[in-house]
Amino acid sequence: MKTLKKSTIISNLETAPGAYILSFPRSFDFVPGQVIGIAMNPEEKPRLYSIASGNKEQVIRILYTIKPGGKLTPGLARLQAGDSIFVSEPFGGFICGEEPAFWVATGTGIAPFASMFYSGVSNNKVLIQGNRFASGLYFREDFEKGMGNRYFPSCTREEVEGLYYGRVLKFLSEKETLDPGLKYYLCGSAEMVVDVRDLLIERGVPFENVVAEIFF
Numbered sequence: 001m002k003t004l005k006k007s008t009i010i011s012n013l014e015t016a017p018g019a020y021i022l023s024f025p026r027s028f029d030f031v032p033g034q035v036i037g038i039a040m041n042p043e044e045k046p047r048l049y050s051i052a053s054g055n056k057e058q059v060i061r062i063l064y065t066i067k068p069g070g071k072l073t074p075g076l077a078r079l080q081a082g083d084s085i086f087v088s089e090p091f092g093g094f095i096c097g098e099e100p101a102f103w104v105a106t107g108t109g110i111a112p113f114a115s116m117f118y119s120g121v122s123n124n125k126v127l128i129q130g131n132r133f134a135s136g137l138y139f140r141e142d143f144e145k146g147m148g149n150r151y152f153p154s155c156t157r158e159e160v161e162g163l164y165y166g167r168v169l170k171f172l173s174e175k176e177t178l179d180p181g182l183k184y185y186l187c188g189s190a191e192m193v194v195d196v197r198d199l200l201i202e203r204g205v206p207f208e209n210v211v212a213e214i215f216f
């Protein structure tokens with residue numbers, strides 16, 4: 001990974017239990033869907049985070065959850081405005097073109113799609129977002145306002161009016177048609193990505209139309 005540059009935190013706010021949005025000034029250009037490496041000191045091996053902000057915004061935002069016992073995230077969550085972090089240049093190829101597509105995300109896997117959305121490339125996209133609880137449907141209000149009936153939020157551990165109850169896999173499997181000519185972008189846990197990929201392939205979507213990023 002390229003060298004890490006020091007940056008000063010603007011804010012680091014808990015947006016849902018155990019989930020934080022960290023912001024710092026943007027000092028590079030990026031393509032929505034790309035990731036950066038973040039560390040708390042320059043000697044440490046950075047962890048990767050998808051950029052969740054739009055590519056014209058003056059700040060970079062990332063969305064992360066605390067992993068208990070993790071090397072970075074428990075300490076990262078204690079940092080405050082004015083503290084330093086070390087950040088790499090952006091990189092990565094999870095990039096969505098202009099064509100119509102399905103976006104499927106669970107958990108913090110919503111981050112690259114949030115970046116695409118805030119960068120203005122969601123007009124012909126359908127977004128299926130899942131998490132265990134409604135509080136983990138990050139950026140939901142903005143997606144509801146900006147994507148309307150092309151946005152499908154879902155939860156697996158609580159039944160909430162207006163939200164699909166069940167996994168994103170079940171939601172997709174219940175769809176009568178899944179257009180094999182579309183591209184399907186998947187981001188989240190390995191389990192979700194593998195299960196949804198297999199379903200899409202079973203339903204006739206060519207392998208090359210499934211584009212995936214796994215957060216591990």
Ligand SMILES: Cc1cc2nc3c(=O)[nH]c(=O)nc-3n(C[C@H](O)[C@H](O)[C@H](O)COP(=O)(O)OP(=O)(O)OC[C@H]3O[C@@H](n4cnc5c(N)ncnc54)[C@H](O)[C@@H]3O)c2cc1C
Binds near residue numbers: 035065068070213
């Ligand atoms: C392309 C990509 C993009 C990503 N984007 C995001 C994002 O936008 N948001 C996000 O939240 N995450 C993202 N991730 C995941 C992120 O990079 C980190 O892996 C995550 O935040 C955990 O980091 P950590 O240092 O806190 O935990 P780690 O130190 O990596 O530990 C993770 C878990 O493993 C356990 N563990 C560690 N070592 C051991 C061991 N030896 N034996 C058993 N258990 C162990 C820890 O207790 C902890 O629960 C992304 C990953 C990839 C690959």
